Amino acid sequence: MLTLDELNLASAADVVRLLDGTYEHSPWVAERAAAQRPFATLARLQHVLASVVRQASRDEQLALIRAHPELAGKAMVAKSLTAESTNEQGRAGLTDCTPEEFARLQQLNVDYNARFGWPFILAVRGPRGNGLTRAEIIATFARRLQHHPDFEFAECLRHIHRIAQIRLNDKFGFVPALGEQVWDWAEALAVHSDPGFKEQGQLTVTYLTDAHRACAAQLMAWMNDCGFDEVRLDAVGNVVGVYHGTGMDPSNKRLLTGSHYDTVRNGGQYDGRLGILVPMVCVRELHRAGRRLPFGIEVVGFSEEEGQRYKATFLGSGALLGQFDPAWLAQTDADGVTMQQAMQHAGLDVAGIPALKRDPAHYLGFVEVHIEQGPVLNALDLPLGVVTSINGGRRFVGEITGMASHAGTTPMGQRRDAAAAVAELILYVEQRASAVPDTVGKDGNGAATVGTVGLLEVPGGSINVVPGRCRFSLDLRATTDPLRDALVDDVLAQAQRIATRRGVTLTLEETMRAAAAPSHPAWQQRWSDAVQALGLPVFTMPSGAGHDAMKLHELMPQAMLFMRGLNAGISHNPLEAITTDDADLCVRAFQHLIEHL
Numbered sequence: 001m002l003t004l005d006e007l008n009l010a011s012a013a014d015v016v017r018l019l020d021g022t023y024e025h026s027p028w029v030a031e032r033a034a035a036q037r038p039f040a041t042l043a044r045l046q047h048v049l050a051s052v053v054r055q056a057s058r059d060e061q062l063a064l065i066r067a068h069p070e071l072a073g074k075a076m077v078a079k080s081l082t083a084e085s086t087n088e089q090g091r092a093g094l095t096d097c098t099p100e101e102f103a104r105l106q107q108l109n110v111d112y113n114a115r116f117g118w119p120f121i122l123a124v125r126g127p128r129g130n131g132l133t134r135a136e137i138i139a140t141f142a143r144r145l146q147h148h149p150d151f152e153f154a155e156c157l158r159h160i161h162r163i164a165q166i167r168l169n170d171k172f173g174f175v176p177a178l179g180e181q182v183w184d185w186a187e188a189l190a191v192h193s194d195p196g197f198k199e200q201g202q203l204t205v206t207y208l209t210d211a212h213r214a215c216a217a218q219l220m221a222w223m224n225d226c227g228f229d230e231v232r233l234d235a236v237g238n239v240v241g242v243y244h245g246t247g248m249d250p251s252n253k254r255l256l257t258g259s260h261y262d263t264v265r266n267g268g269q270y271d272g273r274l275g276i277l278v279p280m281v282c283v284r285e286l287h288r289a290g291r292r293l294p295f296g297i298e299v300v301g302f303s304e305e306e307g308q309r310y311k312a313t314f315l316g317s318g319a320l321l322g323q324f325d326p327a328w329l330a331q332t333d334a335d336g337v338t339m340q341q342a343m344q345h346a347g348l349d350v351a352g353i354p355a356l357k358r359d360p361a362h363y364l365g366f367v368e369v370h371i372e373q374g375p376v377l378n379a380l381d382l383p384l385g386v387v388t389s390i391n392g393g394r395r396f397v398g399e400i401t402g403m404a405s406h407a408g409t410t411p412m413g414q415r416r417d418a419a420a421a422v423a424e425l426i427l428y429v430e431q432r433a434s435a436v437p438d439t440v441g442k443d444g445n446g447a448a449t450v451g452t453v454g455l456l457e458v459p460g461g462s463i464n465v466v467p468g469r470c471r472f473s474l475d476l477r478a479t480t481d482p483l484r485d486a487l488v489d490d491v492l493a494q495a496q497r498i499a500t501r502r503g504v505t506l507t508l509e510e511t512m513r514a515a516a517a518p519s520h521p522a523w524q525q526r527w528s529d530a531v532q533a534l535g536l537p538v539f540t541m542p543s544g545a546g547h548d549a550m551k552l553h554e555l556m557p558q559a560m561l562f563m564r565g566l567n568a569g570i571s572h573n574p575l576e577a578i579t580t581d582d583a584d585l586c587v588r589a590f591q592h593l594i595e596h597l
Contacts, residue, residue, distance in 0.1 A: 021083065049152070050164075061153075065153070068119055073106075093133070093134050102185060108120070123159075127580065158378065182587065186350075194211050203269065204264070206263075212303070235350065241302075242297070244284065254297060255367065257279045257298070259297050268570075271572065278570065278590050279590060302548050321551060321555050322354065366596065370547055370559070384531050384582075385540070386541070389479040389517060391479055391550060392481050395485075395513075396476075397471070400470050424452045429476075432491060451491065541562065564582060
C-alpha cells in the first residue's frame with residue numbers, strides 16, 4: 001500500500017506515477033499537486049488534488065470530464081476501460097445489465113451527450129463506496145439529464161473528485177470505518193417512517209408517532225451498546241445518553257451535544273440525526289479503549305425540532321431551558337389528537353417536564369454537528385465548515401388588497417393590481433438582501449443576509465381578471481439581530497411605499513421572531529483547530545437554518561460544525577446524502593475537540 005511518507009519523499013515524476021489512475025487519463029492533476037507537498041494527511045492530499053482541478057482552465061476541466069468513459073458504453077463493451085473504471089463499473093453491476101437496462105443506458109448516453117457535449121460522470125461506487133445499484137444509476141442519470149449545463153458541469157467535476165477519493169482510499173488502504181458506522185446507523189434509523197409515507201419509500205418521522213418512538217428505542221439500544229453509563233428517555237421524549245468522566249463522578253462538568261431525530265415530511269436521513277450519531281461513535285471509541293476524559297459527555301437526541309405534527313418547534317431542546325409551554329398540550333394534530341394525549345400514549349410523564357431544565361453551571365458548553373443543508377461547502381469541494389453564527393430571523397404573513405377588474409377593459413394606468421404590488425416587493429426583497437456585503441468565509445463576522453417570499457397566492461384568481469387580492473409570506477434572516485432588523489425595517493417601509501403609490505392596501509402580521517446565535521469565540525476556535533488538524537482549510541460560514549444550538553445558546557456557550565451534503569447540499573429532501581469519508585472526517589474533528597478540551 002502507498003504511504004504519505006513515500007509520496008512526500010518521491011520525485012515529482014514518481015508522484016505522477018504513484019497517483020496514476022486517480023484522475024482518469026489526466027496526469028497533470030498529480031503533477032501540479034506535487035508542488036504543494038508535504039501532505040500531512042490523506043484529507044489534505046485529496047483537497048489539494050481537488051483544488052488543482054478547481055484552479056484549472058475550463059478547457060482543462062472539460063478535457064478531464066471527457067477523459068472518462070460512458071457508463072456501460074462502447075469502451076466497456078470493447079473491454080478498453082482503465083483497470084480502475086473496469087473495477088468500478090463491474091462492482092456496480094453494469095457488466096451484467098439486462099437487455100432492457102443496457103438499452104436504457106445507451107439511450108441516456110445519447111441524450112446526455114446531445115444535451116451537454118460530454119459523458120455522464122457518476123461515482124458508481126456511491127456514498128458508502130460499496131456500489132450503487134443499476135436502478136439507482138439509471139434514476140440518477142435520468143434526473144441529472146434535466147440539470148442546467150453549468151450546474152451539471154460542476155456536478156460532473158464533483159463526482160470526479162469522489163471517484164478520485166475512493167481510488168486514493170484503495171491506493172492507501174484506508175477504510176473510513178468511523179464514517180461507515182455513522183452511515184450505517186443513519187440507514188438503519190431511516191427504516192422507521194410514519195404511515196402514508198413509509199409505503200411510498202419516503203422518510204417522515206413526526207413527534208411521538210410509532211415511527212418516532214421506534215427511533216428513540218433504537219437510539220437508546222445503540223447508546224447502551226456504545227458503552228454510555230446512563231441512557232434514558234426523558235419526559236418530552238428526548239433520548240439522553242451520559243458517559244461519565246474520570247472517576248465516574250456524575251457531578252463532573254459535562255460537554256453537552258446532540259441534535260434532533262424527528263424529520264420534515266418526505267425529508268432526508270441526516271438532518272439532525274448526524275449530530276446524534278457522530279458523538280455516539282466518539283463515545284463508543286472511548287469506551288472500547290477503556291478511557292475517560294476529565295469531563296462527562298451528554299448526548300441528547302432531541303425529540304422535536306421541526307414543528308411538523310404540532311406548532312411547537314424546538315420542543316425537545318427548549319425543555320432543557322425550562323421553556324416548555326403547558327398551553328402546547330392542548331394543541332391538536334391533523335387527526336385531532338392533542339399533544340397531551342400523544343404524550344400519555346407514549347408513556348411520558350408530563351409532570352416531569354419542569355425537572356428537565358439544565359443548570360448551566362454543570363456544563364462546559366454545547367456543540368452540534370449538522371449537515372450543512374445548503375450548497376456552499378459542496379460547491380467549494382470542502383467537507384467541513386465552521387459555523388460563525390446561526391441567523392436570526394423574522395417571519396410575516398401579509399395580504400395586499402387592490403381591486404379585481406376585467407383584464408381586457410381596465411387600462412394599465414388605472415389598475416390596482418394586488419399581485420403586481422407583491423411582485424414589486426419580491427424584487428425589492430431580493431435586491432435589498434443581496435446588497436449586504438457578504439464576507440462569509442473570510443472572517444468570523446460574515447454578513448449573510450437573506451430574504452424569501454415562499455408563499456404566494458391569488459385567492460379566487462382567474463386568467464382574465466386583474467388580481468384584487470394577493471397573500472404572501474416574508475422570511476427575513478441575518479447573522480446578527482441589528483442586520484436582521486435593519487432588513488425588516490427597509491422591507492416594511494418599501495412595502496408601504498409600494499402600496500401607497502399603487503393605491504392598494506397592505507396588512508402584515510409578524511408570526512415569528514428568533515434571535516441570532518453567534519458562536520462563542522473560544523468554542524468556534526476549537527472547531528477551527530479540529531478542522532486544521534485534519535489538514536483541511538478552515539472555512540467559516542453562518543447558518544441560515546435554525547438549529548437546536550440556537551436554543552442552547554440562551555443557556556451556555558455554543559458552536560457548530562457543518563458537514564457538506566451531496567447533490568448540491570440539498571436537504572429536507574429525499575436526495576439529502578453524505579459520504580462515509582466526510583462522516584469519518586466529522587467524527588475525527590469531534591474527537592479532536594474533546595481530546596483538546
